[in-house]
Amino acid sequence: MEQSNVDLGNVDLGNVDLESTLRALCVRARAAARALAPLDRAQKDRALRAVAERLRAEAGEGKRSAVLAANAEDVAAARAAGLSEALVDRLVLDEARLASIAGAVLEVAAASDPVGQVVGMERRPNGLLVGQVRVPLGVIAMIYESRPNVTVDAAVLCLKSGNAAILRGGKEASRSNAALGALLSDALRSVGLPADAVQIVPSLDRAATRILLGMTGMIDLAIPRGGEGLIRFVAENARVPVIQHYKGVNHLYADAGCDVEMACRLVENGKLQRPGVCNALECLLVHESVAAPLLGRVAALAERGLELRGDEATCALVPSARRATEDDYGQEFLAPVLAVRVVRSLDEAIEHIGRYGSLHTEVICTPRYDHAQRFLREVDASCVLVNASSRFNDGGELGLGAEIGISTTKLHAYGPMGLASLTALKWIAYGDGQTR
Numbered sequence: 001m002e003q004s005n006v007d008l009g010n011v012d013l014g015n016v017d018l019e020s021t022l023r024a025l026c027v028r029a030r031a032a033a034r035a036l037a038p039l040d041r042a043q044k045d046r047a048l049r050a051v052a053e054r055l056r057a058e059a060g061e062g063k064r065s066a067v068l069a070a071n072a073e074d075v076a077a078a079r080a081a082g083l084s085e086a087l088v089d090r091l092v093l094d095e096a097r098l099a100s101i102a103g104a105v106l107e108v109a110a111a112s113d114p115v116g117q118v119v120g121m122e123r124r125p126n127g128l129l130v131g132q133v134r135v136p137l138g139v140i141a142m143i144y145e146s147r148p149n150v151t152v153d154a155a156v157l158c159l160k161s162g163n164a165a166i167l168r169g170g171k172e173a174s175r176s177n178a179a180l181g182a183l184l185s186d187a188l189r190s191v192g193l194p195a196d197a198v199q200i201v202p203s204l205d206r207a208a209t210r211i212l213l214g215m216t217g218m219i220d221l222a223i224p225r226g227g228e229g230l231i232r233f234v235a236e237n238a239r240v241p242v243i244q245h246y247k248g249v250n251h252l253y254a255d256a257g258c259d260v261e262m263a264c265r266l267v268e269n270g271k272l273q274r275p276g277v278c279n280a281l282e283c284l285l286v287h288e289s290v291a292a293p294l295l296g297r298v299a300a301l302a303e304r305g306l307e308l309r310g311d312e313a314t315c316a317l318v319p320s321a322r323r324a325t326e327d328d329y330g331q332e333f334l335a336p337v338l339a340v341r342v343v344r345s346l347d348e349a350i351e352h353i354g355r356y357g358s359l360h361t362e363v364i365c366t367p368r369y370d371h372a373q374r375f376l377r378e379v380d381a382s383c384v385l386v387n388a389s390s391r392f393n394d395g396g397e398l399g400l401g402a403e404i405g406i407s408t409t410k411l412h413a414y415g416p417m418g419l420a421s422l423t424a425l426k427w428i429a430y431g432d433g434q435t436r
Contacts, residue, residue, distance in 0.1 A: 018203055018205055018207055018208060018211060019211050021202065021203065022201070022203075022208060022211050022212055022215070023215070023218070025166065025199055025201070025202075026139065026166065026212075026215050026218035026219060027218070028196040028199065029139045029164040029165075029166050029196060029197075029199060029218075030138070030139055030164070030218060031194070031196065032164040032194040032196040032197040033136065033138045033139050033162075033163060033164035033197075035193070035194050035197070036136065036159070036162045036163065036164060036193070036194075036197055037115075037135070037136050037162045039162065039193075040113075041113040043191075043193070044113065044159055044160055044162070045109045045160075046191045047159055047187060047188055047191045047193050048105055048106070048108055048109040048156055048159065048160065049106070049109055050187035050188075050190050050191050051102075051105050051152070051155075051156060051183070051184060051187040052102040052103075052105040052106045052109070053102075053187075054183050054186065054187050055067075055098050055099075055101055055102035055105065055152070055183070056098075056099060056102045058098055058183070059095040059096075059098035059099045059102065060095075065098075066179050066182075066183075067093065067098065067176065067179045067180060067183065068093060068094065068095070068098070069179075070175035070176050070178065070179040071091075071092070071093040071148065071173075071175070071176040071179075073175050074091060074148075074172060074173050074174065074175045074176050075088060075091055075092055077172070078091055078172050081172075083172065084276075084334075084335060086274075086275050086276030086334055086335050086336075087146060087172075087276055087334070089274070089276060090146050090147045090276050090277070091146050091147065091148065091172055091173055091176075093148055093149075093176060097149070101149050101152050101153075104152075104153065104156075104396065104401065104402045105152065105156050105402070107396070107401040107402065108156045108157060108160050108401045108402050108419070109156075109160070110401075111160070111400075111401050111418075111419060112419075113160065113161075113419075114134045114161055114419045114420045114422075114423050115134055115135065115136060115161060115162045115423060116133060116134065117133065117134045118131055118132070118133050118428075119131060119132045119133070119134070119425060120132055126434050127431065127432065127434060128429050128430065128431050128434055129429065129430040129431075130427070130428070130429045131427075131428055131429075132425040132426060132427055132428065133425070133426050133428050134420070134423040134424070134425060134426075135162075135423060135424055135425075135426045136161055136162030136163045136422070136423060136424075137161075137163050137220045137221050137422055137423065137424055138163060138164070138220035138221075139163065139164045139165075139166065139218065139219050139220050139221075140154075140158050140163050140164070140165055140166070140219075140220065140221050140222075140223065140404075140422065141165075141166040141167075141168065141212055141213075141215075141219045141221070141222045141223070141240070142154040142165060142166070142167050142168065142222075142223050142225065142404065143168045143209055143212070143222060143223070143224045143225070143226070143230065143234060144167075144168070144169055144170065144224070144225040144226050145169070145170035145172065145173075145225070145226035145227060145230060146170050146172050146173055146226070147173070148169070148173045148176035148177055148180060150169070150225060151167055151169060151173075151176075151177050151180045151181065151184075151200070152180060152184070153402040153403065153404060154167060154223075154404050155167065155184050155198040156402065157402055157403070157404045157418070157419060157422060158197075158198070158404075158422060159197060159198070160419055161419050161422035161423055162423075163220075163422055164196070164197045164198070164199075165197070165198045165199070166199050166201060166212070166219065167181070167198065167199065167200050167201065168200075168201040168208060168209060168212060169200070169201075170226065171204050174204055177200055178200060180200075181198065181199070181200035184198045185198065209233070209234070210237055213234060213237050213238040213239060213240060214238075214239045214240075215239075215240060216239050216240055219240045220240070220241070221240070221241050221242070221243065222234060222238055222240050222241065222242045222243075223242070223243050223245065223404060223405050223417075224242065224244065224245060225245040225404075225405045226245075227247075228246075228247050228332070231244055231245065231246050231247070243405070243407045243409055243411075243412075243413060243417070244407065244408055244409045245278070245405035245406055245407060245408065246358055246359070246360065246408040246409075247278065247332040247358050247360070248277075248278035248279055248280065248282070248332055248358060248360040248361060248406075249282050249283065249330055249331065249332050249356060249357055249358040249360065250270070250279060250280065250281050250282050250283070250357075250358075250360055250361040250362065250363070250390045250393075251281075251282070251283045251284070251285055251349075251352070251353050251356075251357060251362050251363065252266055252267060252270060252281055252283075252284050252285070252363040252364075252365060252390065253285040253286075253287075253343075253346070253349040253353070253362075253363070253364045253365070253366075253375070254284065254285065254286045254287060254290055254294055254365045255287055255290075255346060255349075255364060255365060255366035255367075255368065255371055256287040256289045256290060257289070257290070257366070257367050257368065258287075258290055258294075258365045258366055258367060259365070259367065260290055260293045260294045260297065261297075262365060262387065263290075263294055263365040264294060264297040264298060266281075266363065266365055266387075266388070266389050266390075267281060267284055267298055267301070267338070268301060268304075269389040269391060270363070270389045270390040270391055271301075271306065271336065271338050272301065272304055272305075272306060272336060273391060274391075275333070275334060275335050275336045275337075276334045276335070277334075277391075278332075278360065278406060279360070279361050279390050279391050279392075279393045279394060279406070280334070280390065280391070281338065281363075281389075281390050282331065282332055282333055282338070282339060283329060283338070283339040283340070283341070283356070284298065284338055284339070284340045284341075285340075285341055285343050285349045285352055285353075286314075286340065286341070286342050286343065287342075287343060287344070287345070287346075287349075288313070288342050288343065288344055291313065291314075291317060291342045292317055295308075295310075295314060295317045295318050295340070296317070296318075298318075298338075298340075299318045299320060299321070302320060304336070305336045306336050306337075306338060307322065307336060307337045307338070308320070308321035308322070308338055308340050309321065309322045309323070309324040309325075309328045309337060309338070309339050309340065310322075310323070310324050310339070310340035310341065310342075311323075311324055311340070311341045311342060313341075313342035314340045314341065314342055317342075318340075321340065324339055324340070324341070329341070329352070329355075329356045330355075330356035330358075332358070346371055346374065346375070349364075350374075350375070350378055350379060353379055353381075354379075354380070357379075357380075357381060358408060359380060359381050359382060359408040360381055360382055360383075360393070360406065360408055361381055361382065361383050361384075361385070361390045361393040362375075362379045362381040362383075362384050362385070362390075363384075363385045363386075363388065363389070363390050364379075364384075364385075364386055364387075365387055366386070366387070372386040372387075382406060382407060382408055382414050382415035382416075383398075383406075383415050383416075393406060393415070393416065394406075394416060395416040395417070395418050398415075398416055400416055400418030400419070401418060401419070402418075403416040403417055403418055404417045404418075404421070404422065405417050407421070412424075
């Protein structure tokens with residue numbers, strides 16, 4: 001997740017015009033949600049294909065793309081403002097990324113429609129046939145920062161699951177989001193669906209977020225996705241239900257007897273492939289018996305810009321490492337920086353994760369089945385992996401298609417949130433005249 005660049009303090013709530021604008025936006029979203037809820041899969045998939053077609057057209061070679069032109073302005077402004085290259089990378093759109101986003105939209109279109117799925121029908125002793133059916137949540141507000149692909153991911157997942165989406169992106173991607181919002185509205189109109197099913201919040205005023213979070217009865221769920229400051233602000237100020245996409249302080253524990261080459265590959269992929277994403281590795285825990293060979297290989301990654309911050313044992317083995325402070329453990333660096341600690345046992349590794357982890361993603365590299373099972377059972381995180389990169393905690397990689405976020409809370413979803421996570425279960429019953 002990106003660090004928050006939005007100042008959310010000292011909000012003036014006297015802006016009546018802004019509140020009226022946002023309330024009107026919510027009213028239109030509520031009407032659109034009612035129109036979406038009864039649609040069948042074919043109608044929704046037709047809209048998604050229209051979105052994908054327009055994204056592919058924007059990515060076409062030689063085409064003057066309104067989306068890419070808007071994004072270029074955002075990127076230039078971000079660099080001028082001094083954003084790190086890792087955060088700028090999250091902001092950038094190009095032809096290949098637009099084509100990839102279009103492909104993700106088509107994957108959502110190909111996915112099963114969760115709406116209307118019946119779960120657990122059972123005959124009661126009195127003859128009632130009782131079960132549950134998946135229904136849309138209604139109006140979902142996404143509050144997020146930087147990554148413009150989130151605009152499309154959130155919109156299409158909400159559409160497929162029969163929900164209207166209100167999207168409040170960050171100022172860094174404001175031009176990109178506006179262009180993508182126009183593309184989405186055009187696609188919806190082209191297939192006869194309400195354009196208000198996807199709306200971009202028109203104001204970047206810092207009061208807009210607080211006002212939206214107070215729209216009880218209008219917004220059914222708020223999902224914040226961004227830096228720690230944004231997440232905490234939403235959680236502390238919301239009057240509507242919230243699912244948190246909290247920071248990713250993700251650990252890899254290299255167990256005694258582990259394959260050192262494998263562990264090094266997992267570190268390299270988890271930390272350096274894309275350092276600025278929420279499923280990137282942030283801390284390496286190494287059993288003392290494999291510390292020397294593994295840290296020697298990890299230290300060689302300095303050629304790719306990796307900086308190590310370690311405890312006393314780490315610094316003794318890797319003189320180039322900086323001595324870690326207490327704040328380095330539990331830190332989401334979002335940069336090619338890795339905290340390291342040498343531990344004496346699996347118990348010590350689990351204890352460290354319990355203290356510093358953020359319930360996001362945790363990995364063990366081990367040859368031992370019993371240690372793998374203990375790690376899976378005792379480590380609390382939305383995704384726990386054995387001998388695989390932390391980067392696999394992703395909706396697409398786990399088979400969900402595009403995701404609207406990775407929930408680090410447990411009500412009502414935990415981990416990557418795909419289509420089913422954007423529905424609720426409604427009880428239904430079939431009878432033949434039973435009375436109580």
